[in-house]
Amino acid sequence: MLTITTTEALETFCNEARKHPYVTVDTEFLRERTYYSKLCLVQLAMPGTSDDEGCLVDPLVEGMSLEPLYDLFRDTSVVKVFHAARQDIEIFQVDAGVIPTPLFDTQVASMVCGFGEQVGYDTLVRKITKAEIDKSSRFTDWSRRPLSDAQKSYALADVTHLRQVYEFLSKKLKDAGREHWVAEEMKILNSPETYITKPDDAWKRVKTRNTSPRFLAIVRELAKFRESYAQGKNIPRNRVYKDDALVELAATKPKDHSDLGRSRLLLREARKGEIAEGILKAVSTGRDCPEADLPKLERSSREKKQVNPALADLLRVLLKAKTNSVGVASKLVAPASDLDAIASGARDVSALQGWRFEVFGEDALLLCEGKIALGAKGSDVKLVRL
Structure with a gap:
């Protein structure tokens, strides 16, 4: 099984991949401890019937550059095939400003071809190739090294079976005259705007029964601060403070550190330092928001x-x-x-x-x-x- 650990080896593989009409792609990543996904492994496979046409790319090796891969992604003569591509593409867009083009998402294609709504990769492989995927390595910590042979085999299977899935779905779409249906859907995944989270809009995801415009103004400012802080520190937003604490703060409207200390739901780390100052400023900004700028929840x-x-x-x-x-x-x-x-x-x-x-x-x-x-x-x- 080919595991690529140098930029030169990656360039060799990508140059070979350019000779083919498509390449299948998948990633393994972690996001539990960060705001942005941490890329831990990239899997690639060229057309073929064995594992020999596939490889694992280790981006965690010191000195490793993924630029040859990004050059392949920019090559419009090669279709880049993913399954449920959004999270994978977000990684490449955030890390390098690159979106693979042209793009084919087998999950979207399977929905167009009658396989149901958001069908999983394992199910699709079983229905199309009749193969069963070993799920024993599904919950791997992909940042740890070395990877076992079982983990590598599991990761590679995500792109080797995908070749047959792609060829089947691609033919079915062509025979049915539905290729342009999937092409329309890919426009959303190809748009950089799809992968931008705007702090100004973060409040819209917070669930609350209180629809008072003044209350919502404080929610908006607290959510905006939390999102900006989490992005800047690259930590999960819930590590700053959770939604229930945010709603509590919007209701109690703390004016100083003493008020923060009486919060029932606020994490201890958020009662001091930058986060505490950010909370107090956000509450003050929301409380003093001009009437004309107050937000309103859309009705059902x-x-x-x-x-x-x-x-x-x-x-x-x-x-x-x-x-x-x-x-x-x-x-x-x-x-x-x-x-x-x-x-x-x-x-x-x-x-x-x-x-x-x-x-x-x-x-x-x-x-x-x-x-x-x-x-x-x-x-x-x-x-x-x-």
Whole structure:
């Protein structure tokens, strides 16, 4: 099993990979103790039927540069194949500002090809290749060295089986004329904006029952400080303070260190130093926020959009019928929020654009306009033109 520990060896492998139409890629990383993922291993495989065309790249070796790999990622003549690519690509985007292009995500492709919603890699391998993956090394600490033979075999299997999965799905997409469906989905993964977490928006992820604009202003400032601090120190945001402590602070509005000391939920480390000062400043900023700048929580989609519940239910039936007929995962075509939006009169939703319009959107609009009806014939739902 080839394990690459020098930049020169990586360059040799990547130059060879450029001679092929695609290369499969996976990573192993840790994120429990850091804000950003720590890359611990990269797995690569060229087309073939054995492990000999694959390799493991150790980025933790001193003096190792991944620039030859990034050059391969920039080579548009070679398709880079991942499964559930988002976290892998985020690592390369954050570390080097590189997004592999062109990109193919087998999880997205499998949803287009009728394998269900967000199917796991193990399941996909079993269904397509009939192989079983040894899961004994799944919870490995990939930062520790040396790696055992079992760990290396497990890691390499993530890209060797992926070759057959890719070739199967790629052919199925081509035969069905759905290649452009997956290409549209890849635009999101190819956008650098997908991998940017903005501290100004961090408050929107905090769950709270209190919707007072002044309270939310303090939540916003506390979440913004926490996100910025965690990014700067490269530590998990919950190591700064957890959501329940954040909500408590927004409610108690501490003015000084003595008030912080009375918090029930705040970590001891957060009651002093930079974090304590940041908390007090954030609370003060939120408390003094001008009325015009106060945030507001969006109302629920049904409340805000005045959804016609009967029409929304009909759209759900239509979606199920249409996706069943073409073998595509329903949630990939239209999540519940899109259906509610359409039922309320909105037309600027993803379900009414691109390939989704072909599959579902066109008939959804006809249903809303009263130009088609739904009927049942046995276990099938039929569309009736009016």
